[in-house]
Amino acid sequence: MVDPKPAAVSRRRLLTGTLAGGAAIAGGGVLSGCSTRQDVRRRDTADPWRQFAGCTLNFVSENTAPTSAIAADAQRFTELTGIHINIVTLELSALVQKVALDLASGQSQYQVLYADSYQVLAPYAEGLVDLREPAGDPSLPGDTSRFDEFVPLQMDVSGRFGDGERVLALPYDCATMIWQYRKDLFETYHDRMAADLGFDPTPGPQRTWEEYFRIAEWFNDNVDEVAYGTGHQAKQHDSLMCDFSNVLFAHGGQYFPDGERVGRYGAVDPGPCQLDSDAALEAAEFYRRLLSVADPASRTWDWTGVGAAFAAGRVAMCPNWHEFAADNERALPGKVGYAALPSGPVKSANMYGGAGIAVNGNTAPNERKAAWLFLNWATSRRTQLRNLTGEVGGATPTLSSIYQLPEVRAAQQRPTDMPTMLTAPAVRRAWQPEYSGMRPKIPMWSECDTAIYTELSRMLAGDATSAQAMRDTTEQVDRIVSRGWVAAR
The missing domain is CATH 3.40.190.10 (Periplasmic binding protein-like II)
Known part of the structure; x- marks a missing residue:
């Protein structure tokens, strides 16, 4: 099936109503999900993507183009994993309050967090899962080599804090x-x-x-x-x-x-x-x-x-x-x-104003593995390319390799059905350290x-x-x- 042309979705536009797709969109109410009191059950299956089928994850995010595209595409994640994903979208200051309360509670109403580099990642770094843990688990898809696939500046700004070793989020939003x-x-x-x-x-x-x-x-x-x-x-x-x-x-x-x-x-x-x-x-x-x-x-x-x-x-x-x-x-x-x-x-x-997606450190062991599956899928090459070209698309890829694809290179010139890619020569230069500007993290x-x-x-x-x-x-x-x-x- 050929995806229709992308709609114009601005990074900061407030999402109104419910987006179509496999994700339930809410405005900030109480959500059901994988239990924070009793860990989700791991299924005995040869398919590493389906070992937590039946689980429900809650993802709280700022209203951004990547999240609108992910919500519209989330049924694919459910079909792949058997995991349902609820997505709550909020204005950034409200999101920060939700994350702070959830981390302080010792619970995990939201297992997946939109980690703004400055208002979530920096102040709450100790409350986030070091993603080297699930990435190093041989029972899960993906490994630590995935981290090298992202644009280096974005990986550091959106994914790390302090010592530069821990990986606390995967680059997800790269507004520049x-x-x-x-x-x-x-x-x-x-x-x-x-x-x-x-x-x-x-x-x-x-x-x-x-x-x-x-x-x-x-x-x-x-x-x-x-x-x-x-x-x-x-x-x-x-x-x-x-x-x-x-x-x-x-x-x-x-x-x-x-x-x-x-x-x-x-x-x-x-x-x-x-x-x-x-x-x-x-x-x-x-x-x-x-x-x-x-x-x-x-x-x-x-x-x-x-x-x-x-x-x-x-x-x-x-x-x-x-x-x-x-x-x-x-x-x-x-x-x-x-x-x-x-x-x-x-x-x-x-x-550079990008952000990552992270896993709540209050999650139970199997629950955080299920959350890792979502992070892995949401930032995968296939998903990012679909988000770029889909009906609710316009999100900018954070994986370096996508910019080398023939169809993406061609889209950097008019006529194009990927209008955001017209900015690719400018933003890729801006992501080089000698051209970047980074507020204090x-x-x-x-x-x-x-x-x-x-x-x-x-x-x-x-x-x-x-x-x-x-x-x-x-x-x-x-x-x-x-x-x-x-x-x-």
């Missing part, structure tokens, strides 16, 4: 910020822009952020097809921290010493905040200037808002998560281009994040200078980290 732009307008006005600006305006990491600023101003002053040259996700929200971080890292700034290691592997004690460094101050001042020429509504937009504005033809370009490509291609077919973000004085930094990150975007918002509102905002943020972050470090000891 890139430069999205009106390819048709850049082509139409290329020669005129080049003559006026004195440089080739073609988007990519060969451009600088200062040149991006000048391109935005040029569109503001010269083009009627769009209202503004650039738009940003600068609402007082996590999105503001993400948008700013691209500029911070490009200027050589970091949130903490050895920031790339802390972003890739994580740390409990990351050291003193470095947002008062010269590089960070320069980045903050530039970001303030950039927002002064952006669409004024940027200060009300998160990633969904700026994505909608871009798709509606309001702005000529924006930094945004690559998985918005499906929406772009539906609204502006053939008119959008994708590239790595501009470079600052140090590098082109493209924020620390247990206290949620509080630090709030302090950062709150002070940045004050700066953009004119209530603080860029220097004052960075100094105030530094003091707040140091207090938060110090408090968390003392509690951890």
